[in-house]
Amino acid sequence: MDLHISGRWAVVCAASKGLGKGCARALASEGVNLVINARSADALEATAQELKALNDQISVVAVAGDIGREKVRAEVLDACPQVDILVNNNGGPPPGDFRDWTREDWIKAVDANMLTPIELIKATVDAMAKRGFGRVVNITSGAVKAPIEVLGLSNGARSGLTGFVAGLARQPQLASSNVTINNLLPGPFDTERLSHALNAEATVSGSTLEKVTQARLQGIPARRFGTADEFGAFCAFLCSQHAGFMTGQNILLDGGGYPGTY
Numbered sequence: 116m117d118l119h120i121s122g123r124w125a126v127v128c129a130a131s132k133g134l135g136k137g138c139a140r141a142l143a144s145e146g147v148n149l150v151i152n153a154r155s156a157d158a159l160e161a162t163a164q165e166l167k168a169l170n171d172q173i174s175v176v177a178v179a180g181d182i183g184r185e186k187v188r189a190e191v192l193d194a195c196p197q198v199d200i201l202v203n204n205n206g207g208p209p210p211g212d213f214r215d216w217t218r219e220d221w222i223k224a225v226d227a228n229m230l231t232p233i234e235l236i237k238a239t240v241d242a243m244a245k246r247g248f249g250r251v252v253n254i255t256s257g258a259v260k261a262p263i264e265v266l267g268l269s270n271g272a273r274s275g276l277t278g279f280v281a282g283l284a285r286q287p288q289l290a291s292s293n294v295t296i297n298n299l300l301p302g303p304f305d306t307e308r309l310s311h312a313l314n315a316e317a318t319v320s321g322s323t324l325e326k327v328t329q330a331r332l333q334g335i336p337a338r339r340f341g342t343a344d345e346f347g348a349f350c351a352f353l354c355s356q357h358a359g360f361m362t363g364q365n366i367l368l369d370g371g372g373y374p375g376t377y
């Protein structure tokens with residue numbers, strides 16, 4: 116299927132590894148020019164080279180820095196001739212017990228996983244509406260639908276973003292101008308982050324990585340973790356011309372792990 120987005124420009128945040136990179140790869144394959152971002156310049160440059168090798172017809176610009184910083188966001192936006200597609204992504208907040216979290220911990224989480232994507236949305240959607248095409252995809256988490264106790268900072272901050280997006284996406288001035296805003300909710304995907312989490316769980320519980328991994332897989336009817344390429348393919352479809360009638364939605368990709376009907 117031709118997604119009809121070849122030649123468009125996308126900003127993909129936190130894209131040197133994992134799910135963000137999966138989205139960048141899928142968009143590159145569709146002929147979308149990219150501005151990608153992550154903090155470590157070396158890993159980001161390696162990903163930029165990989166994307167160019169995937170499709171030598173596209174431009175790929177790498178802007179290194181913490182996307183939570185206003186200056187970095189400005190550099191990312193300046194590097195993009197026009198933002199047709201915005202994929203919001205960032206590192207997730209650390210796990211822990213809410214009794215230990217300070218106001219500063221909460222502000223950090225809300226800043227990274229709620230206010231940073233909102234700032235980027237604010238900077239881009241009105242121009243998208245004027246041009247009559249825009250796609251925003253926010254990578255959030257399955258924890259928005261089924262909270263994970265130790266990830267309280269993530270449950271809270273991402274739910275804040277989700278509530279805001281639910282209202283914004285339905286503004287007629289955006290929706291009637293072919294600008295859609297949707298959230299993609301990953302369940303367990305095979306990325307560095309998941310691998311760190313499983314290793315940490317094995318260490319804390321005194322178990323083996325193999326046992327901890329098998330236990331986690333038992334909670335997923337698909338009996339496997341998702342891949343970043345699967346995630347990216349779904350994101351590219353949401354960014355396509357074909358997905359113009361879908362906005363304000365939360366789409367869970369979790370191999371059937373969420374037990375509810377709705």
Ligand code: NAP
Pocket residue numbers: 128129130131132133134135152153154155156158180181182183204205206207208254255256257258301302303304305306307308309
């Ligand atoms: P990952 O494999 O660890 O990759 C994270 C990417 O984000 C890297 O490119 C990293 O590069 C970049 N990054 C981190 N902090 C950044 C910052 N402040 N500014 C710019 N770039 C930054 O993680 P992932 O598994 O793809 O997860 C992506 C998001 O999905 C996270 O928010 C995570 O919590 C959420 N999520 C993931 C899963 C899963 O199973 N994988 C499940 C639910 C939710 P640098 O470190 O160089 O900056």
